[in-house]
Amino acid sequence: xxxxxxxxxxxxxxxxxxxxxxxxxxxxxxxxxxxxxxxxxxxxxxxxxxxxxxxxxxxxxxxxxxxxxxxxxxxxxxxxxxxxxxxxxxxxxxxxxxxxxxxxxxxxxxxxxxxxxxxxxxxxxxxxxxxxxxxxxxxxxxxxxxxxxxxxxxxxxxxxxxxxxxxxxxxxxxxxxxxxxxxxxxxxxxxxxxxxxxxxxxxxxxxxxxxxxxxxxxxxxxxxxxxxxxxxxxxxxxxxxxxxxxxxxxxxxxxxxxxxxxxxxxxxxxxxxxxxxxxxxxxxxxxxxxxxxxxxxxxxxxxxxxxxxxx
Amino acid sequence: xxxxxxxxxxxxxxxxxxxxxxxxxxxxxxxxxxxxxxxxxxxxxxxxxxxxxxxxxxxxxxxxxxxxxxxxxxxxxxxxxxxxxxxxxxxxxxxxxxxxxxxxxxxxxxxxxxxxxxxxxxxxxxxxxxxxxxxxxxxxxxxxxxxxxxxxxxxxxxxxxxxxxxxxxxxxxxxxxxxxxxxxxxxxxxxxxxxxxxxxxxxxxxxxxxxxxxxxxxxxxxxxxxxxxxxxxxxxxxxxxxxxxxxxxxxxxxxxxxxxxxxxxxxxxxxxxxxxxxxxxxxxxxxxxxxxxxxxxxxxxxxxxxxxxxxxxxxxxxxxxxxxxxxxxxxxxxxxxxxxxxxxxxxxxxxxxxxxxxxxxxxxxxxxxxxxxxxxxxxxxxxxxxxxxxxxxxxxxxxxxxxxxxxxxxx
Numbered sequence: 001x002x003x004x005x006x007x008x009x010x011x012x013x014x015x016x017x018x019x020x021x022x023x024x025x026x027x028x029x030x031x032x033x034x035x036x037x038x039x040x041x042x043x044x045x046x047x048x049x050x051x052x053x054x055x056x057x058x059x060x061x062x063x064x065x066x067x068x069x070x071x072x073x074x075x076x077x078x079x080x081x082x083x084x085x086x087x088x089x090x091x092x093x094x095x096x097x098x099x100x101x102x103x104x105x106x107x108x109x110x111x112x113x114x115x116x117x118x119x120x121x122x123x124x125x126x127x128x129x130x131x132x133x134x135x136x137x138x139x140x141x142x143x144x145x146x147x148x149x150x151x152x153x154x155x156x157x158x159x160x161x162x163x164x165x166x167x168x169x170x171x172x173x174x175x176x177x178x179x180x181x182x183x184x185x186x187x188x189x190x191x192x193x194x195x196x197x198x199x200x201x202x203x204x205x206x207x208x209x210x211x212x213x214x215x216x217x218x219x220x221x222x223x224x225x226x227x228x229x230x231x232x233x234x235x236x237x238x239x240x241x242x243x244x245x246x247x248x249x250x251x252x253x254x255x256x257x258x259x260x261x262x263x264x265x266x267x268x269x270x271x272x273x274x275x276x277x278x279x280x281x282x283x284x285x286x287x288x289x290x291x292x293x294x295x296x297x298x299x300x301x302x303x304x305x306x307x308x309x310x311x
Numbered sequence: 312x313x314x315x316x317x318x319x320x321x322x323x324x325x326x327x328x329x330x331x332x333x334x335x336x337x338x339x340x341x342x343x344x345x346x347x348x349x350x351x352x353x354x355x356x357x358x359x360x361x362x363x364x365x366x367x368x369x370x371x372x373x374x375x376x377x378x379x380x381x382x383x384x385x386x387x388x389x390x391x392x393x394x395x396x397x398x399x400x401x402x403x404x405x406x407x408x409x410x411x412x413x414x415x416x417x418x419x420x421x422x423x424x425x426x427x428x429x430x431x432x433x434x435x436x437x438x439x440x441x442x443x444x445x446x447x448x449x450x451x452x453x454x455x456x457x458x459x460x461x462x463x464x465x466x467x468x469x470x471x472x473x474x475x476x477x478x479x480x481x482x483x484x485x486x487x488x489x490x491x492x493x494x495x496x497x498x499x500x501x502x503x504x505x506x507x508x509x510x511x512x513x514x515x516x517x518x519x520x521x522x523x524x525x526x527x528x529x530x531x532x533x534x535x536x537x538x539x540x541x542x543x544x545x546x547x548x549x550x551x552x553x554x555x556x557x558x559x560x561x562x563x564x565x566x567x568x569x570x571x572x573x574x575x576x577x578x579x580x581x582x583x584x585x586x587x588x589x590x591x592x593x594x595x596x597x598x599x600x601x602x603x604x605x606x607x608x609x610x611x612x613x614x615x616x617x618x619x620x621x622x623x624x625x626x627x628x629x630x631x632x633x634x635x636x637x638x639x640x641x642x643x644x645x646x647x648x649x650x651x652x653x654x655x656x657x658x659x660x661x662x663x664x665x666x667x668x669x670x671x672x673x674x675x676x677x678x679x680x681x682x683x684x685x686x687x688x689x690x691x692x693x694x695x696x697x698x699x700x701x702x703x704x705x706x707x708x709x710x711x712x713x714x715x716x717x718x719x720x721x722x
Contacts, residue, residue, distance in 0.1 A: 064389065064410075064411040065407050065410050065411060065683040065684050065686075066410065066683070067410040067411070067412070067683065150551070151547075151548040151551065152548065169547055169548045169550075169551070171548075171550070171551055171701075172547070172548060172550050172701045172702065173701065173702075173703075174703060258496075258497055259497070259694070260496070260497045260550070260694065260697050260698070260701070261497075261550055261697050261698050261700075261701035261703045262497075262694050262695065262697060262698030262701070262703050262704060263694055263698075264698075264703060274690070277382050277385055277386065278378075278381070278382060278385070278686050278690070279684070279686050279687050279690075280385060280389070280407075280411065280686075
């Protein structure tokens with residue numbers, strides 16, 4: 001039977017182009033679809049499906065510790081969330097971290113990029129020192145800074161004491177712990193901002209500055225009239241990436257304080273992790289994750305709108 | 312010979328090849344917590360392999376705290392991974408594993424051979440869901456040399472302990488010597504920190520699956536620890552201190568008293584210890600006229616429900632949980648036995664003489680609440696203890712928060 005079908009195919013080939021070359025004759029639109037299909041299928045499998053599944057799970061009461069099968073409960077997980085003080089606290093902490101560390105990293109990153117763009121004789125030490133914090137895994141940065149801020153063995157308190165101040169028990173107070181976390185995040189993420197801004201800086205033609213010199217514009221004026229406007233696209237891209245990762249802040253507070261003292265430095269991502277991985281409450285954890293997803297989408301939409309109006 | 316015949320011949324030979332157990336090795340993988348002597352367990356497994364030809368057992372370790380290991384195992388088990396056959400579980404976890412259907416039950420197992428606390432901890436709804444690996448409890452470690460120097464007897468109450476710590480501090484005038492080190496960081500140990508003085512007032516947290524929270528006893532318990540911080544018996548940054556920090560501080564000679572599990576003893580006698588031969592160990596003190604309470608620890612062996620070698624895995628666990636192995640691990644790994652008779656075993660007492668007094672502590676130690684939602688109970692208690700010790704929450708508010716949140720979990 002197999003043999004006959006091969007023979008049929010061979011006789012078909014005699015009459016026209018073989019079947020497997022037929023895709024060459026597709027129109028542009030169809031060809032586009034065919035070429036996009038592998039990437040679209042891959043994205044659908046690893047991103048769209050899990051996101052939809054997450055939304056679906058969020059309508060169920062599904063806790064592995066209950067020993068009960070999943071039960072459809074509609075919006076109950078969401079109404080529980082609104083009454084959950086820890087949800088509001090962790091969400092507020094996440095928003096606060098975003099509001100502090102994104103502008104913080106932008107300012108430090110911009111300064112670092114301008115510094116790295118100066119005509120140094122040897123470029124690589126500057127570039128390398130920009131790359132190292134960026135290349136360091138987040139949890140390592142968290143562990144290292146947890147030691148820096150340790151009240152007894154930490155270098156920060158050592159310096160404070162040597163300067164004549166009193167040492168601070170950083171992780172004993174919500175405010176100091178929060179400050180330590182924000183400082184660490186700014187240190188860790190400003191180099192990423194700097195790298196993107198540095199790439200933008202290098203596309204600005206030198207001739208613009210030469211012309212400005214001829215016209216008598218000072219350094220400060222050149223920065224605000226030439227550098228900053230031409231950097232805007234790079235800055236917006238850097239801000240989108242940074243804001244979304246800030247909303248998902250997990251590693252650094254997890255390693256530094258574990259959310260403590262109490263739950264005062266816990267973030268939404270940490271609360272999702274706790275509910276799903278530790279408490280095995282997949283329904284509630286999914287509902288929390290849907291909220292975080294919506295939050296990230298809103299922020300992205302705002303930025304994308306900002307870019308579009310500029311064009 | 313056509314293709315169909317060839318295929319059936321091939322299928323027949325492969326069925327034959329896979330159905331000959333005499334030639335096939337059984338490879339088992341067991342998860343051992345890295346802080347509990349995996350190298351000594353290896354020796355036990357070597358013996359088992361020698362006695363059971365064809366069975367190979369590999370050890371997997373990971374994470375250095377009970378919480379980290381629980382997170383790893385939660386991920387492996389939620390994924391229904393068949394890779395691990397046997398799991399070493401903290402005593403607080405069998406109930407959760409049973410509810411999730413992650414461990415296979417042992418049929419017709421006589422649990423009366425073990426210490427009653429461990430028979431209870433491994434039996435969920437009448438089913439034996441795991442077998443005991445070793446026992447543990449919290450003890451009070453003290454500096455024998457310093458107490459003798461100031462003529463103080465080992466304290467029987469927390470009040471006596473505070474007075475003793477003050478007397479030693481006044482005499483020694485050493486700013487680096489703290490009175491008492493205990494666990495204030497938001498880790499599992501902090502749950503016991505809360506429960507020790509709570510239990511000492513004769514109160515229980517959960518009875519027959521129902522919350523029996525006593526608000527006043529909880530306030531008194533939280534206040535005890537907070538007062539230790541405020542009066543300088545414990546140091547100001549106690550909210551940063553985890554179990555192994557307590558061990559290191561006492562080992563370095565910078566604490567008069569320490570609350571810790573039995574594993575610390577071996578470290579205090581080790582080559583890197585500054586206090587070798589100067590350490591005493593006794594029951595934890597009581598609160599006022601209450602009873603002396605300790606927190607029950609210990610770890611259990613569970614067989615993964617997803618293991619593809621159920622019978623071999625159960626046979627291995629029966630061996631690992633046997634009295635012989637319990638004695639071996641006590642003498643060679645300083646792990647407390649789960650059999651009462653093993654505490655009087657000569658081999659054990661030669662290696663760890665203080666185990667003679669440990670039986671009473673283990674027998675009277677109280678278990679933390681047995682519930683499938685233990686992780687949530689633990690989280691509520693430890694973050695509140697941490698917040699109270701850091702001065703973020705008052706003992707009164709802390710007790711109210713614990714009560715309100717536990718009510719929602721243990722409905």
